[in-house]
Amino acid sequence: MSLQDSTEQTSIHNASLLIVEDEPKIARLMADYLASHNFDTTIVSNGDEVVPWLTQHSPSLVLLDVMLPGKDGLTLCREIRQQWPTLPIIMVTAKVEEVDRLLGLELGADDYICKPFSPREVVARVKAVLRRSHAVNETTELSINSRQAPVTLDEEGWQALANGHDLGLTAVEFQLLRVMMQSPGRIFSREQLMDHMYRDNRIVSERTVDSHIKKLRKKIHEALPELEIIRSVYGVGYKYQPEG
Template sequence: MSHILIVEDEPKIAELIADYLHSNSYTTTHIDHGDQVLPWLEDNRPDLVLLDVMLPGMDGLALCREIRQRSEHIGIIMLTARVEEIDRLLGLEIGADDYICKPFSPREVLARTKALLRRISQITPPDAEDDASCPLVLDHTGWRALANGKDLGLTAIEFQLLSVMMQTPGRIYSREQLMEQMYRDHRIVSERTVDSHIKKLRKKIADVWPDRDIIHSVYGVGYKYSPDE
């Protein structure tokens, strides 16, 4: 079931889109303020973002650039009532996949959403194979981890954690070192936050490799990536 993030500050429009998507078996999350989007994406990974251009806080154009830098595989459809922005959207200067002009019908939003999700699903993941011998592969362009050719569905934070540890297999990273990599804005978080993310990461790996434990806890110190133990 695909998850759609609706970033729209007009409640009635957002509710109309969400109701229509729900009736077609999609799940949705609604955010109405631009500044809340990137923090949400640290712990969540939608399949597609419906992104309004005019937003309080961080505007939709800047958000689109940031989202695209994080992943090439999240679909982005811009919603705009600003005619002067259309040339920029069509020129793909900001990394959007498509755009819809306001006012629009929810049926059009649904059709564009289905079409884009179909295109995304047909993209073959780079460096991935379908056989069981395929190693754990990090796709830094798309912010994805592939195990046995299967996308683990990691959040941005989980991907960063795994990427850091995989750079030096066997090295023990303290929680403080991992937090420095996870939160470059130096926000204050507890060490339990790291433990929580590691727990979720290990579960996602175990769902694909139930017989392999590749991330190990070192009591009183931290964690290490060691696929050979």
């Protein structure tokens, strides 16, 4: 086993997962297959029970079905992201329309699994999201300061601060800004941004990236109206350029 494989196994070994799924056969299939890969799983079948359960436990990741009795998955995604901003969420859905996926991503979902799915796909996506989450948590705080307006990323709290004020970014917006801030002045194509944020490109389209950029720029502009730090490069993509 390579050093990289060993590190990955250490970061995800015995991770606890909450499976929120009201179809017993699907829930048991996911739980059994994940357990065979050394994950500790708990199943909750009603959306109203999720938040109370999370207040008493600390899972490493939530697999969250969209259609649930009680609170639906999108409502729960919003509430979870507000109360536990760093908790990874994978949405599980039979709806394949892009608007549903986009809405889920805007609410802070980290990835999607579409029904019908294979158990191997579930395991692969869980591992990928946990690896990304682990990498983010290990990264030190990034600070990019300009004379006019400092911008800071708090990695542990998943917060972007402008002049000390929280920009209120979603998880996806935070990751998008983080990628560009790590390489000031570098031009990222939409495809490159998707590759950095999502390992499976089928989850998002170029239009989705543009939508996130638009919302991110609006939030930054509201805090820093005199400073344009995310710039469009016509026909190429976007770059983070705090000065000049």
